[in-house]
Amino acid sequence: MEVTNRYKTTKTHIDGAPKESHFELKTEALALSVEPGSNFVIVKNLYVSIDPYQINRMKSQSSSQKSIGFAFGIAPSEVIDTYGVAKVVASGNPKFEKDDLVVGLITWGEYSVLKEGIILNKLDPMGFPLTYHVGILGFSGLAAYGGFFEVCKPKKGEKVFVSAASGSVGKMVGQYAKQLGCYVVGCAGTKQKNCLKRSLDLMMHSTTEKKQICSQHCKDGIDIYFDNVGGEMLEAAVDNVNTFGRIAVCGVIAEYTDAGKRAAPDMLNVVYKRIRIQGYLATDYLNMYADFISTTSDHLRTGNMQALEDITSGVENIPSAFIGLFRDDNIGKKIVKLVDE
Amino acid sequence: MEVTNRYKTTKTHIDGAPKESHFELKTEALALSVEPGSNFVIVKNLYVSIDPYQINRMKSQSSSQKSIGFAFGIAPSEVIDTYGVAKVVASGNPKFEKDDLVVGLITWGEYSVLKEGIILNKLDPMGFPLTYHVGILGFSGLAAYGGFFEVCKPKKGEKVFVSAASGSVGKMVGQYAKQLGCYVVGCAGTKQKNCLKRSLDLMMHSTTEKKQICSQHCKDGIDIYFDNVGGEMLEAAVDNVNTFGRIAVCGVIAEYTDAGKRAAPDMLNVVYKRIRIQGYLATDYLNMYADFISTTSDHLRTGNMQALEDITSGVENIPSAFIGLFRDDNIGKKIVKLVDE
Structure with missing residues (x-):
């Protein structure tokens, strides 16, 4: 045929x-x-x-x-x-x-x-x-699972900030973080924000003046920044990350289509607050695939997570x-x- | 009295x-x-x-x-x-x-x-x-020891790039790296460079066009960048770091006296090469103080390290x-x- x-x-x-x-x-x-x-x-x-x-x-x-x-x-x-x-x-x-x-x-x-x-x-x-x-049970999910649990090493009660929080990866990170008992602030566009505001502790609009976003909405600082966007949002996050904070760099969508646009995070903050900025790829965590599927499918079945x-x-x-x-x-x-x- | x-x-x-x-x-x-x-x-x-x-x-x-x-x-x-x-x-x-x-x-x-x-x-x-x-046996030494061994996690044979390689911390990192069997490229000013050129594998002048420095002198890339300066040197290093490379940010002297000057490292490289950028302070490694003193004083006595x-x-x-x-x-x-x- x-x-x-x-x-x-x-x-x-x-x-x-x-x-x-x-x-x-x-x-x-x-x-x-x-x-x-x-x-x-x-x-x-x-x-x-x-x-x-x-x-x-x-x-x-x-x-x-x-x-x-x-x-x-x-x-x-x-x-x-x-x-x-x-x-x-x-x-x-x-x-x-x-x-x-x-x-x-x-x-x-x-x-x-x-x-x-x-x-x-x-x-x-x-x-x-x-x-x-x-x-949610594919590579986007694995990127969220490996990045959040292995790169960020989160603990219950920590303050987590997620950019592109309605995206394929960001949406899952927010849910994993909530399940773990973190306080979660997400950032997304206007229409995305409205769809998500019940699922996280706080949603904000990503085109708000970025330098103010974190300081206004993450008053106790950020322990973990899960970065999907790079650019000014990364700079704003570094300014507001707490001591020994972790930044997982999953994506840099703000810089993909404009090679001239670059985040210039304050490296003095990186030193004094001992910030760890770590890039990674979903494929680095293939060894966690079985755990990821088991955990995530359980959350989906119990209704603790939604696609x-x-x-x-x-x-x-x-x-x-x-x-x-x-x-x-x-x-x-x-x-x-x-x-x- | x-x-x-x-x-x-x-x-x-x-x-x-x-x-x-x-x-x-x-x-x-x-x-x-x-x-x-x-x-x-x-x-x-x-x-x-x-x-x-x-x-x-x-x-x-x-x-x-x-x-x-x-x-x-x-x-x-x-x-x-x-x-x-x-x-x-x-x-x-x-x-x-x-x-x-x-x-x-x-x-x-x-x-x-x-x-x-x-x-x-x-x-x-x-x-x-x-x-x-x-x-060398004080806080500068501890900053070098903790930063190199704990933050960078070096392995024998890895390629190490050190900025401000003649400085209090950089000079020691270069020597620790040589003792471990790493290939070490240092970067310093003209007069500093001349004083150091026998102790590392390669010394270069830090005001050479920075974007070219690493690619010319670190042809096989950099596994570890020990950063004392920030600025353009950090950008150049990120461009030349190998997959799973580590960057210890010990100091940012290029940015201390000019708040407007900031490194804008290519975050796409950070993601795709899974680079880890980690700030730290010497005091984070006080628990290693006895090891540091013992190791370093042995090296000094045997002539393997010089102040x-x-x-x-x-x-x-x-x-x-x-x-x-x-x-x-x-x-x-x-x-x-x-x-x-």
Whole structure:
């Protein structure tokens, strides 16, 4: 059987904010069969994760030969890999059979042809919606879990500040922190803020004068700053972090699309308050995956945690979903649904 | 017996670079006696440590009520406390007797009147010059030892970059790193560089274009950056730090006298390379003091480590010694000798 696979690629490298004109829809004829023993797997993509870090892979300084964290650069016209959930349609790999649900690195398209060696695992939905396995039980969740518990080393009663608190990672960090018994202040855009204000101790609007935000809203200072944005928010946080405070740098979205924009945190504060600023990637915490799934699925079942998802449909809408991340359009984990299940 | 004690104070708060006119010499009549049981100790100061961080205590935002790390602000006209070595001339404290050598927090003066509760200990010189106990075996040494071994967690063979490599702390970090079997690149001013070039693997001049320094001289990247300066050097280091690199922020001398000057390290590098930036103070490692003294005195006795000291004489010269720290005048640990031993 042969299908027409539609997928999205970049037309050029992207060095500033992404625009629709940077992307194009391609089509290819794809035979849904693989040679036995080839180890190739063809999957039909169901849901793909839309993540800000992908912009860094699209920059002209990136190349498909150069590793950027756990991934490589994305060259124009290349298939774009992304985390997601799919269904196997043909398998030359004995680990997978037709109709298996899988989760791992698929593509910005309707079908993915996957070589051996990439991250791909059979998926047991455990009674949860498949989208949960893209976000809250996927890499976004692992980024939140590893970053909060391992990088931040939180203790009950500590004061936690989370930027982009409605985002895929920030939303979970806020919930993990509340579950642990921390006082949690979140920061998000106006519409995001309104959706979240009941779940944290305090929500504030991220475009308020940033230098004042923390001092007004975190009167007892910040023990932990979970940073998804960088820029002025990081500077403001450093000014308000308490002695022996920890800053986990998960993302720097304020600086991804503007290389000239940089946070200049006060290093005197870093010294005198013995602040630890630590960058990390979700993949650093793969060893915690079983713990993460067990803890998080328990919280979801008991209703102690909720997923917040923002789902768009159709391969043609992947670029606009992606572009929206940099415009504060999404409320929660951004996912694109490719086909009806 | 009564003496005239001469001591230096600040006339005003100091917010930029310190100048002679910011300081004044004061004199006071001082009776060299204390009431028994008063717990006061009067010491004759022998050597005082001259340290850049003192400028932060002199700023107008500082006050004697506000803690700055392990110390408090220095108000104009107040006696200025500093680390140093002294001899007891009168003691109301049963822990000390007349003629005891002591080390701890004394003052920018010829005599110090010390209350109970400040850091002060009897000193066994262990056959070393007394100046060693002000610097290499004092708090500068502990800052180097704790910062390098505990904050940086170095391993044999790692590539270490040290700024202000001829300074009191930097000089020791370079030597500890060499002793451990690291490849060590140091950075210092021209005259300092020439004095040090045999002791490290590579010395470079700190006013070379900073962005190029690291990439030219640390071709295999940096595993550990021991930062004494901040500013552009920190930015350059972050650009060249390897994956899982560690940056110990011991001092930020480039930013002490210019509040507008700030490092803006590339936080994308911090994330993707999982860099840890950690501020600390020497006092955080008081629990390692015995290890530090034992290790360092062994290295000194075997000739594996050398002290580098820059000694000026006379209480009247304390301000110029201090001012010189911000002009790159000193080569090694800056000490002022108050009286002949």
